[in-house]
Amino acid sequence: MQANLLEGKNAVVTGGAAGIGRAIAQAFAAEGAGVAICDLDYDGAKKAAEEIRSDGAIAKAYETDVSDWESVMQVAEKALEDFGVIDILVNNAGITRDNLIIRMSDEEWNDVLDVNLKGVFNFTKAFVPGMLRRRSGKIISIASVVGIMGNAGQANYAASKAGIIGFTKSLARELAPRRINVNAIAPGFIKTGMTEVLGEEQKSALSERIPLSRLGEPEDVARSALFLASELSDYITGQVLVVDGGMVM
Numbered sequence: 001m002q003a004n005l006l007e008g009k010n011a012v013v014t015g016g017a018a019g020i021g022r023a024i025a026q027a028f029a030a031e032g033a034g035v036a037i038c039d040l041d042y043d044g045a046k047k048a049a050e051e052i053r054s055d056g057a058i059a060k061a062y063e064t065d066v067s068d069w070e071s072v073m074q075v076a077e078k079a080l081e082d083f084g085v086i087d088i089l090v091n092n093a094g095i096t097r098d099n100l101i102i103r104m105s106d107e108e109w110n111d112v113l114d115v116n117l118k119g120v121f122n123f124t125k126a127f128v129p130g131m132l133r134r135r136s137g138k139i140i141s142i143a144s145v146v147g148i149m150g151n152a153g154q155a156n157y158a159a160s161k162a163g164i165i166g167f168t169k170s171l172a173r174e175l176a177p178r179r180i181n182v183n184a185i186a187p188g189f190i191k192t193g194m195t196e197v198l199g200e201e202q203k204s205a206l207s208e209r210i211p212l213s214r215l216g217e218p219e220d221v222a223r224s225a226l227f228l229a230s231e232l233s234d235y236i237t238g239q240v241l242v243v244d245g246g247m248v249m
């Protein structure tokens, strides 16, 4: 086996300024990849890239709104100019706008679908042509266990994450002849800014529902992404890897 799993590869990570995306960018860089961190939060992305560079790896920050095709195209052009080739795409950027259906506004529905699902479409469309030409690539999208089992108050979020799963399976079939692997990860409850809003009581109630008795760390998801980005998973496509401490089985 190679010493570094991603030596000579370049990866794009959306939402890489914080939480799971940041941990994925760090894990990829630690295994030799050059990393393009694309985020709405440009300051956060710059900090994440600086941190990676201070460890001697290659990273660059880009300001992007994944839901906006124009912004995605501009960033894709720049990233391809800077890195030459993008081998790995991680669609990670995501938001929540929770509400019960009777109170859910058009805006709450549209915002979540635009970022979580259209964002995946936009970035995939921007980077797939290069992968098709080279007949190789890895696309990993971060779904959620909520897209599999549902969650009261998250109809918009669950729909977007279930959409990612259908998108992943369709694209896996479409791109397999060109040796592009397309997979999703469905994290359970992971300790990030997104779950910070939960109170201690809610967190301990959640832990009781998790066979491994703890919330996940961003690094737990990052290690799975590393596996799916590396040649260790070359014979795996169209799958949803559930990383949730055993909550859904």
Ligand SMILES: NC(=O)c1ccc[n+]([C@@H]2O[C@H](COP(=O)([O-])OP(=O)(O)OC[C@H]3O[C@@H](n4cnc5c(N)ncnc54)[C@H](O)[C@@H]3O)[C@@H](O)[C@H]2O)c1
Binding pocket: 014, 015, 016, 017, 018, 019, 020, 021, 038, 039, 040, 041, 044, 064, 065, 066, 067, 092, 093, 094, 095, 115, 142, 143, 144, 145, 186, 187, 188, 189, 190, 191, 192, 193, 194, 195
């Ligand atoms: N934390 C969890 O428990 C959990 C569980 C399952 C799935 N997920 C998914 O994992 C992914 C990462 O979540 P996280 O917990 O790290 O969240 P987070 O809020 O800590 O980080 C999300 C990042 O995405 C960026 N972002 C938001 N909107 C964007 C946009 N329009 N364009 C570009 N970047 C944008 C944010 O600036 C932020 O840096 C999301 O897709 C989320 O749905 C998280």
